[in-house]
Amino acid sequence: MSGKSLNVIELAKLAHTSKSTVSRVLRNEPDVSPKTRARVQRLIRKYDYHPSLFGRGLTGASTGLIGVLGRWMESGFAAEVLRGIVAEVERRGGHLLCSFAPNIDDYVSMWRKFAAGGQVDGAILIAPANEIFAHSVKPGDRPVVLCACKPPDEKRGWGKIGSVTIDNRTAMNDVVDHLVGAGCRRLVHLSGAPDILDAQERRRFFMKAAARHRGVKADVVQGAWTRELAYTIALEYINTHGGPPDAFVAFNDSVALGVLEALQARGIPVPGKVAVTGWDDILFASYAGLTTIHLPMIRMGEEAARLLYEQLDDPRRKVGRPVLLKMPLKVRSTSGRPRK
Amino acid sequence: MSGKSLNVIELAKLAHTSKSTVSRVLRNEPDVSPKTRARVQRLIRKYDYHPSLFGRGLTGASTGLIGVLGRWMESGFAAEVLRGIVAEVERRGGHLLCSFAPNIDDYVSMWRKFAAGGQVDGAILIAPANEIFAHSVKPGDRPVVLCACKPPDEKRGWGKIGSVTIDNRTAMNDVVDHLVGAGCRRLVHLSGAPDILDAQERRRFFMKAAARHRGVKADVVQGAWTRELAYTIALEYINTHGGPPDAFVAFNDSVALGVLEALQARGIPVPGKVAVTGWDDILFASYAGLTTIHLPMIRMGEEAARLLYEQLDDPRRKVGRPVLLKMPLKVRSTSGRPRK
DNA sequence: CTGAAAGCGCTTACAG
DNA sequence: CTGAAAGCGCTTACAG
Structure with a gap:
């Protein structure tokens, strides 16, 4: 091998052919004789040759x-x-x-x-x-x-x-239907940050999903965008309303975690007194037994x-x-x- | 602009200079007159020009x-x-x-x-x-x-x-010293898969750390490499030994999770009857209150x-x-x- | 301080 | 089926 790194020209010399043909073998083009192709391929494998990303890229060809x-x-x-x-x-x-x-x-x-x-x-x-x-x-x-x-x-x-x-719509319908089926009538959605599309959708679909059921009251609470905020806001809600709703539908699992911690701090049993659902299905959700929507990231x-x-x-x-x-x-x- | 994408030559024309000079400005070389530099830089910004990765790479220059x-x-x-x-x-x-x-x-x-x-x-x-x-x-x-x-x-x-x-050595010393300080005498390490360097080190340092304390008995149990395996193996250990040791030192938090679930299934209180430690500090660790080593990934x-x-x-x-x-x-x- | 020229390693028509 | 030539967009000596 010469001092410089292996390239199509060197490879062509070794294979007693031209760089055009080497290039054709490299890209698996059909018009190469089986003998020539085999000769070139053997050398490619022998030297573990990889064509230069830059050389190939510069020509406008696909680089992978x-x-x-x-x-x-x-x-x-x-x-x-x-x-x-x-x-x-x-x-x-x-x-x-x-x-x-x-x-x-x-x-x-x-x-x-x-x-x-x-x-x-x-x-x-x-x-x-x-x-x-x-x-x-x-x-x-x-x-x-x-x-x-x-x-x-x-x-x-x-x-x-x-x-x-x-599909936030179908998932939110599933959540709400499940909760209503379990007997929940007053549902509170702790929504996500307003500039997030998923938060907007889930909020809207939550209201729509609840509206399909008679006698179900749905509310949205803003601001509970993190575990810490959710903890505070859940406590606040409970204080203001003289207790929890039938279900907290959290924007995601972290928010649900904050809610669970708030309920635990107040000694309110879950699910005995209030249901809690999350969204995302992070590892802790399965550990905590949190009912949630599985986000297939x-x-x-x-x-x-x-x-x-x-x-x-x-x-x-x-x-x-x-x-x-x-x-x-x-x-x-x-x-x-x-x-x- | 011509049909083709902007390059150093086009840019040079627009700036009434040569591509060499444009290249110098691009790479922040010192030997360019302030006037020329300013002229080129204005055009670069105006057209949001980015030099081609491939062109630059092919010359052997740094590509970032x-x-x-x-x-x-x-x-x-x-x-x-x-x-x-x-x-x-x-x-x-x-x-x-x-x-x-x-x-x-x-x-x-x-x-x-x-x-x-x-x-x-x-x-x-x-x-x-x-x-x-x-x-x-x-x-x-x-x-x-x-x-x-x-x-x-x-x-x-x-x-x-x-x-x-x-630094597995120092961390394992910290774990063992902490457990011994809390009164644990019989320690069991659920080690990681044997082909993982960290698993080998933690295993070795666990034994060494325990050996520094009088009256402390240390054992290593293999095979508990996942949450599921840990669950099974922890139960098995408890059955075989007529109860848990004073502490399970798990290779990582998932293993610790399996152990916690096994102990919960058997109604054995943690930390009342046995201590459990993990390793990694994943999100669930803080939720579960798991004592663990924080891995700064x-x-x-x-x-x-x-x-x-x-x-x-x-x-x-x-x-x-x-x-x-x-x-x-x-x-x-x-x-x-x-x-x- | 500036520019003309060579060359990096490929692919792409083109001619045979 | 094969090869010679041009060219992609840069940087790097080199000469001025």
């Missing part, structure tokens, strides 16, 4: 690089979705180019960088803030898939962008990657499709029939 | 790309470490090129690809299997940092590789990235350094003084 853009990894949500993406991308022999931008302007800039091409084959945007829809999708954009986010309308080219979202990542590959595999397909994932209700012990 | 190689994301461990890496890399304006290889041969192949250059500036290897040390580090390798893994010796060039590991990622940048910032520095992270003991309610 999939862009992943997230707001941040704090939540654990992005990390779980990433696991799903990894599973699918790894299966295809691809690589992930990950960027994270908490700030929406940076996020948009990175999205544009991915979409403009010359970097990744396609990209997955994890939970972008809604401000992104004020920007336009360009006709020549690389395929992009939205994860945990859905374009609000067809405008600005967003109509042809694929997306993976969760890993599957969201997998589906997003599959959606992206659908478009990558068929370049004529210019339009992505929306995928709506069902979320199963996990009935555990915090939602038994109240004894009053 | 940091390679991350993991065995898999299943554990959640890699995901948390990744969060730390992201925090640090994002701060430096870099990007992550992530690959995951459950199989050791693939892992080694990817490591070599990163190390050979022409792809990333440097790489972080998360928890590689020990078989990797059978391979040699080459003199011209790009900087690499080991995370949650330490070279067993100086051989094959591994002596100059930086690493981030956790995010910090491990941050430290690994910092270590890597130390070498990247100073190319003369050919040798990385080892970092040993302390793990605080979180005393909660599962380790109170046993009442016997």
Whole structure:
């Protein structure tokens, strides 16, 4: 081997052929004689040769690089979705180019960088803030898939962008029906932060779900956005209303945890006196016996990657499709029939 | 703008200068007149221009790309470490090129690809299997940092590789001293899978820590590697020994969870009759009041990235350094003084 | 301080 | 089925 690292030219010399032919073998093109192909492949394996990402990328050819853009990894949500993406991308022999931008302007800039091409084959945007829809999708954009986010309308080219979202409506119906079936009549929803789409949806679907039942009273309480806030606000609610409602429907498991702690502090039995439900199904939920909605974070990542590959595999397909994932209700012990 | 995407040549034309000068401005080189620099920078901002990763990479210049190689994301461990890496890399304006290889041969192949250059500036290897040390580090390798893994010796060039590991010895001493201080005399360690370095270390340090105390009996039980297995094995232990020991020291929180469930199933009070400790400090630990060792996964990622940048910032520095992270003991309610 | 030229390692038409 | 040539977008000496 010469001093420089192995490249198509060196490989061509060793195989007594041209770099064009080596390139053809590399990309599994059909028009190569079996003998030549075998000779080149043997050398590729012998030297564990991998074509340069940069050389290939510069020509505009596919690099197997999939862009992943997230707001941040704090939540654990992005990390779980990433696991799903990894599973699918790894299966295809691809690589992930990950960027994270908490700030929406940076996020948009990175999205544009991915979409403009010359970097990744396609990209997955994890939970972008809604401000992104004020920007336009360009006709020549690389395929992009939205994860945990859905374009609000067809405008600005967003109509042809694929997306993976969760079916909050059906899940919330399941929660409410289950609670009503268990005898609960006064339901209180501790909603999530108002700038989160899921929070808006769950809040709306909670009211709608309850309205389908006669004699059921539904209320929404804002501000309980974390475990700590939920603890305080649950106590406050109980003090103000002279006791708990029949059920607290928490925006997520952390909020439910805060509620459970508040109820425990006041010696109010769950589910004896009040039912509590969560959302997400994090590890502690199963430990605490929390009835909750299972959020399939890993599957969201997998589906997003599959959606992206659908478009990558068929370049004529210019339009992505929306995928709506069902979320199963996990009935555990915090939602038994109240004894009053 | 012409049809093709903006590049150094277009930018040079617009700025009435040459692509060499544009390149100098891009890389913040000193030898550019203030006027020219300002003119170029204005255009860069105006068009939100980002130099091509591929063009830059092909010349061998730094791309800001940091390679991350993991065995898999299943554990959640890699995901948390990744969060730390992201925090640090994002701060430096870099990007992550992530690959995951459950199989050791693939892992080694990817490591070599990163190390050979022409792809990333440097790489972080998360928890590689020990078989990797059978391979040699080459003199011209790009900087690499080991995370949650330490070279067993100086051989094959591994002596100059930086690493981030956790101080299992001190942490295990803390656990054992705490339990003995609480009155426990018979300690049982439910160890982790034998091919995990941390499992080997904790097992060994558990025995050593106990041996420092007179009258303390320490045992190791194998096979309890998951919550489910721990449940079964804890029950089995109790049946065989006519009751629990004074303390179960679990390899991690999931194992501790299995133990707690087994004790609950048998109606054995914790900490009244037996103490239980975990390791990792996952969310459920604080909920369950589990006394545990806090594993700073995010910090491990941050430290690994910092270590890597130390070498990247100073190319003369050919040798990385080892970092040993302390793990605080979180005393909660599962380790109170046993009442016997 | 500036610019022209070479070259990084590939792929892509094109000609045979 | 094969190869010579051009070119992707940068950076790096080199000459001025």
